Amino acid sequence: DQQVKQNSPSLSVQEGRISILNCDYTNSMFDYFLWYKKYPAEGPTFLISISSIKDKNEDGRFTVFLNKSAKHLSLHIVPSQPGDSAVYFCAAIRAGSARQLTFGSGTQLTVLP
């Protein structure tokens, strides 16, 4: 049972345009959401997070939106740069848990120059 889903395994975007990565979840007990970026042969790197009490969090070129009623979150990257090409993982933390991360399967973003 996959509780965090990233239905698009890959996404290609032109440099300078907006990248939108999507994530859906099924467990209503999740109260904190994170996005991680991963390059080949490296560990995931934290990018941005959002608490379930908010609907938007912005950090530079990265914005995360949370729609609790739809159990959906998205990561917007504007403007996209070739260095953003990586696998992006959506992750969630369940309230009352040991704060372990439940990951989606990832989306490979390719930003074309």
Add this chain to the structure above:
Amino acid sequence: NAGVMQNPRHLVRRRGQEARLRCSPMKGHSHVYWYRQLPEEGLKFMVYLQKENIIDESGMPKERFSAEFPKEGPSILRIQQVVRGDSAAYFCASSPSGTGTMNTEAFFGQGTRLTVV
């Protein structure tokens, strides 16, 4: 401030051998998480430890796998009698605090890629 250090980066074991994966958390971090990533999949939680204590091992297979985080030294993930299906990337993450902390940001190591031949 060194990041999370994992070694070895690559480990090859024959079926039936033991694999030991090490993780040194970031300085000041006393919480360690182990995750496994199978090919073409996301990371899956295995175990959460604090110094000398296993807090949550609900994601770890009941047999052949064990983990420890001693008072001194790195955290160790041990896989006995490895099988081909154990081939994966194993990532360790550390954080300064765990349960009850909303803004817990886990920092990941570069992972150990285990290949069972």
